Amino acid sequence: MANMTLKLLVWRQPGPTVPGRLVPYTADQISPDMSFLEMLDVVNEGLIRKGEEAIAFDSDCSEGICGTCSLVVIGIPHGPQRGTTVCQLHMRHFHDGETITIEPWRARAFPVVKDLVVNRSAFDRIIAAGGYVSVNVGGAPDGNTLPIGKKTADLAMDSAACIGCGACVAACKNASAHLFVGAKISHLALMPQGEVERYERAARMVAQMDAEGFGSCSNEGECEAVCPKEIPISNIARMIREYSKALSTHRKWQWKATTSE
Amino acid sequence: MTLDSKVPAGPIAEKWDRHKFQVKLVNPANKRKHTVIIVGTGLAGASAASALGELGYQVLSFCIQDSPRRAHSIAAQGGINAAKNYQNDGDSVYRLFYDTVKGGDYRSREANVYRLAQISVNIIDQCVAQGVPFAREYGGLLDNRSFGGAQVSRTFYARGQTGQQLLLGAYQSMMRQVDRGNVKVFARREMLDLVVVDGKARGIVVRNLTTGELETYAADAILLCTGGYGTVFYLSTNAVNSNVTASWRAHKRGALFANPCYTQIHPTCIPVSGEHQSKLTLMSESLRNDGRVWVPKKKGDHRPPNQIPEDERDYYLERKYPSFGNLVPRDVASRNAKQVCDDGRGVGESGLAVYLDFKDAIGRLGRGVIESRYGNLFQMYEKITDENPYEVPMRIFPAVHYTMGGLWVDYNLMSTVPGLHVLGEANFSDHGANRLGASALMQGLADGYFVIPYTLGHYIASTPLPKVSTDAEPFKEAKASVQDRINKLLAVKGHRTIREFHRELGRVMWDHVGMSRNAEGLQRALTEIPKLREQFWHEVSVPGTPDNLNQSLEHAGRVADYLEFAELIALDALERGESCGCHFREESQTPDNEALRDDEHYSYAAAWGFNGVGQRPTLNKEPLTFEEVHLSQRSYK
Amino acid sequence: MPPQPKIGQSSIGTKIVISISSFFLILFLLLHLAGNVLVFFGPATFNGYSHALIANPLLIPIEIILAVIFLIHIYKTIRMWVRNRGARPVPYARKEWAHHTSRKSFSSTTMILSGAVILLFVVIHLETFKFGPDYLVAGSGQVRDLYRLEMEIFSNPLTVAFYALVMLLIGSHLWHGVSSAFQSLGADSPRWKRTFRVGGRLIAIIIAVGFIVIPIWVYFAGGRS
Ligand SMILES: Cc1cc2nc3c(=O)[nH]c(=O)nc-3n(C[C@H](O)[C@H](O)[C@H](O)COP(=O)(O)OP(=O)(O)OC[C@H]3O[C@@H](n4cnc5c(N)ncnc54)[C@H](O)[C@@H]3O)c2cc1C
């Protein structure tokens, strides 16, 4: 396949409080074997040579596992290929002369830092609110003490596969984080190790999620469709069940006492 | 400088237990009064932060990524070793210890390795308790696989995402401590200098990558958990933000750098497809359990692989190493791939690849089994190359993957700067000249969960640590020097991109300090690197301003450090005239081209002291003595 | 420390309230439809049914409860909608549907609009029928001749068209709404997923078609005597 020339419309925004706009660029000599981010590297090199500021975008592993890359490509988070992060999206899926818009994740809870880079620390705060099993180092029993059925383990792993990229939020018309939070709550609720704190965890994580300003779920499933790990929205349903049980049994756990020493 | 490894006395199996008893303890009520800085949130950093937070220390945790969960450890695919012997196949702490020392080609410190093997057992328990969804057998017990040439099945895994799951476990435990107020996370911060006050490491200077501001933090001890320096080769399997900056700047402040030339080249990566490439993708080593490696027997045979008849294929690993076959250790597999390609028998467009063929395995086990074992890897391969590995053999080639070298540490994981501890891939300790598959995750978690809580406590309890403030002179000096370097980078205003220099440095390193090294090439590298550095400081273009997110500036700073550090790798490689593990010196090989160790002259860890950029560093030697393991020439025939 | 949750106020609680209220509304629609179908059996049956309904002393309390549920449904959805708007203050310059497994549809993207139209319609509809002209069945004293009223109203083609259009919108609202309500209650499993989705759409079709057929039949057939 021959090299391509593409027209890019890239969101440039100098800082969090400054308005941004789409700026046109031409990407020349793009090989179909390049990844989308390598294509941007090429564009950036051109800019740097001219002494212009490079387009800021987040990336790290380039393997679809760290969840750092976060671009909305032609209107779809991570681009049109199913189950693929934008770092794994290759240019062979585009055609010569195509116009490609590139925008950041957009959500109140993910404010833009610069250009295509956003701040996703809201996810960290949601995890801090209860996305863990409260075990200290040292006291763990032997790993094989509790057998876990392969099916359960696999199901938990399906949920645990979430890379925390935030594409679900970016895709959702309500900027809802239900899929991300649902996946984490599911992972731990399915494992016997997470059983003890499951309801408190669900209640606390959902409360934090709401406090961060994410929207709620309209059950459209756009999140599932763009999720690079294809996390199904059955995770959201499970979260709702956990949460409902949490609220209906909320006298059994104490909202605060268990969490502060 | 004499290097005191502080290895405790006594029989090897009792050293750690004795040491744990002998170390001083910090009174529980006092822990709260001590601040610990942890740079890095990979397996080593996150596990240390959670363990120390649980004990009650005030932990400040820093990372470059926007979230601690994204540290490079997340990319590890294959698995983590532990001497659980759940499979009843003859594993034991002693065997894991023995395999690791042997796999490291007898260039590691016995006592450290033994401790690592001992602790491996607790790591799995801890991770399971955190809810890490390890693979299970139908009966509900933990599943194991054999990995990277081990003859026992001791590797625990979570699909192809073991690193991710382990890191999430550690990260979640750390976030629990954030919730309890014991750990504070500072994401998007890059450590740019170490602050030494009265001879002790007491603080760091970081750049807030969002605002560009230089911030200083003071503490009673510093833990560097900043990972490896594989990206000095430009192309590697490491995440693109990996760097040597933190270690290098600590080195400039007095921490010795040990064995920098021990860099591991992983045999199974997706080959380079063009100049544009910025990162190589690892295909898990586990693929070699079922895939067969081959090249055509004829030179320059350009037929498509499926048209090459069986008797015209050379399954060279099976031919040369009948007992280990495709499962020889990484260094051996990589070197052989290079040899057949140098021989003109490489495949693919560039001729820099060999085949990894699953046809026989699919025939024997069925496509379903192969899919369940490697489905996601095959998918990833197809995404990148647009080829279907169920139908055509994969093309693979070695790539830089891991760095065994790192800051020198003693048995307590403390560097030569008191108070500066180094954990995980950033230190040099446990893998000698070659790391076995699935052992890095083990080491990172061992250091963080189970070693540092004891040894750090000992340091704090036994060292007078008067309060320091970030207004103290050393902090101001360090901050000013960082500011100065940033200003200099921005002032060059040349016309060449940072990436050009990085790429060029990578080429020099790969050609002369790569898989196979000789004195002449290393000398050439030692003249080319300073030249390149010189050009960099005159011709590089770093656009933008320092007062906001500026990724060009970040990258430029890292490349500038690599341009200094690369020289040290080449020098270390030159100095070590033997072949050992991943360090292959062409001058030192057996008649059939295997690595030849020289225990008489090189049985030491080389720990280098900094004397200024471009100045010859000082070589300090920590002699390695082997009381338990019998030194032998490795053979996988 | 996240704030302590208040039941019904969280994003999930809100969805649960909306779903439960919607089930009552759907139930009402199905009963309403079942009653209306009696129109096909002529004035005696139809007026007899409606009189039995009106004369029942439980009607008023039930109507009040229904109205409250309806208002809760509306209040909660509007609040949620406002909050959801606020969750993305800067819109995308370009946004496409993700396809693949997404169930985004015309119906799902217009819930708030179809809902608003339905609200408007309900007002008009109540005015037309419930509070419309009090025709009495000759010689019965108290019995309202709703049959006659219906015949009259649906003799106007514009009214028929308006009703048909609104019923299509109700169908659209339910097309996404019914299965969505199940999902919002956490009712989802690989086994039931399809049933909920298909079942929900079936209910939507039944309700929409049922309510459309009646005015059209009246208009063309002119009723029975
Ligand atoms: C593709 C791949 C697959 C692998 N698979 C396996 C496997 O299957 N089994 C196995 O055992 N090992 C594997 N490894 C090796 C293993 O993943 C790493 O050696 C290990 O994870 C390193 O962990 P760490 O905690 O030392 O550092 P890292 O995980 O690299 O973390 C480094 C941290 O330091 C931070 N940091 C770095 N520099 C700075 C700075 N200047 N300022 C502030 N913060 C800084 C980073 O932000 C990051 O948080 C693999 C490696 C790769 C590349």
Ligand code: SF4
């Ligand atoms: S659920 Fe999917 S899209 Fe959402 S954060 Fe996790 S991996 Fe990303």
Ligand code: FES
């Ligand atoms: S860069 Fe890591 S997922 Fe894309």
